[in-house]
Amino acid sequence: MALAVIGAGFGRTGTNSLRRALEHLGFGPCHHMYEVRDNAEQLPLWEAALEGAADWDTIFAGYRSQVDWPGAAYWRVLTQVYPDAKVILSTRDPVAWHRSVAKTILPLLATRGQRETPYLNRLSTHNRRLIDLGLFDGKLSDPAHAIAVFKAHLAQVQATVPPERLLTFDVAEGWAPLCAFLQVPTPEDPFPMTNTVAAFQAGAGEGI
Numbered sequence: 001m002a003l004a005v006i007g008a009g010f011g012r013t014g015t016n017s018l019r020r021a022l023e024h025l026g027f028g029p030c031h032h033m034y035e036v037r038d039n040a041e042q043l044p045l046w047e048a049a050l051e052g053a054a055d056w057d058t059i060f061a062g063y064r065s066q067v068d069w070p071g072a073a074y075w076r077v078l079t080q081v082y083p084d085a086k087v088i089l090s091t092r093d094p095v096a097w098h099r100s101v102a103k104t105i106l107p108l109l110a111t112r113g114q115r116e117t118p119y120l121n122r123l124s125t126h127n128r129r130l131i132d133l134g135l136f137d138g139k140l141s142d143p144a145h146a147i148a149v150f151k152a153h154l155a156q157v158q159a160t161v162p163p164e165r166l167l168t169f170d171v172a173e174g175w176a177p178l179c180a181f182l183q184v185p186t187p188e189d190p191f192p193m194t195n196t197v198a199a200f201q202a203g204a205g206e207g208i
Contacts, residue, residue: 003060003082005030005182007067008075008157009090010150011131012100014171015068018090020192021175022065025184031059031066040119046070047126050134056081073130079161086182087161089168091154094147105131106141 005027009015019030036042045059049070056078060066067090071078079087109132112124132140135153139145158168167181174191 001060001062001064003063003066003078003085005065005067006071006075006078006082006085006087007065007090008072008087008161009067009169010072010097010153011069011105012097013090013092014193015072015090016194017171017192018067018088018169018178019065020194021171021178022067024187024189024192025179025182027065027182029063029065031063031071032068033070035063036070036123037120043119043123043126046130049074050126050130069127070130073135075157076160079165087157087166088178088181089154089157089161089166091168091170092172094150095143097150098143098146101140101146102143109140 005022007015007018009018011033015032016034019032019034022028022030036046042059045055048054049059054074054077066072066078067088075087079085109124109128112128113121115121115124132138136146136149154168158166167177169177169181171191171193175186179186
């Protein structure tokens with residue numbers, strides 16, 4: 001099963017809501033950081049990807065779509081490996097995005113080495129290398145720097161992916177643009193809105 005949808009948006013841009021929406025529309029299972037948190041066999045594959053030895057077909061075996069980190073960090077290569085997949089760039093107001101990051105991801109990254117299990121410590125180490133050090137030059141906590149990286153990422157994806165293959169999407173827009181882009185009927189059910197800051201802090205976060 002090849003990926004039909006590639007999520008290029010950073011974490012904390014409504015990626016879990018998008019995951020649930022894609023699965024509701026028939027594009028599941030959808031890979032999300034939750035999958036790495038909950039399946040120990042996943043992490044070694046992502047660690048290998050970070051070292052430049054990715055096995056994408058094994059990583060995404062059984063998945064029809066992907067959103068969130070770690071996959072979003074590899075959006076460029078994934079668009080080449082899966083040339084028929086559509087690309088969704090989830091986004092939100094950049095200032096609100098960093099405020100959310102500061103209340104969720106950053107506190108978890110700060111507790112690496114002190115997590116509940118050795119596996120979560122190992123996952124946190126990987127995620128710090130991939131996200132904070134790799135994408136944000138170790139300055140994810142710096143609002144001006146992080147927001148600049150966020151905006152540059154949006155611009156880079158939009159400049160790289162052909163317009164007919166790309167949807168820039170804020171989950172606040174609901175079903176209409178997503179369903180039109182994927183050419184599927186619009187559900188009657190409400191669009192899923194999940195993984196709020198409160199839920200993340202209560203223990204439902206991505207395992208960062």
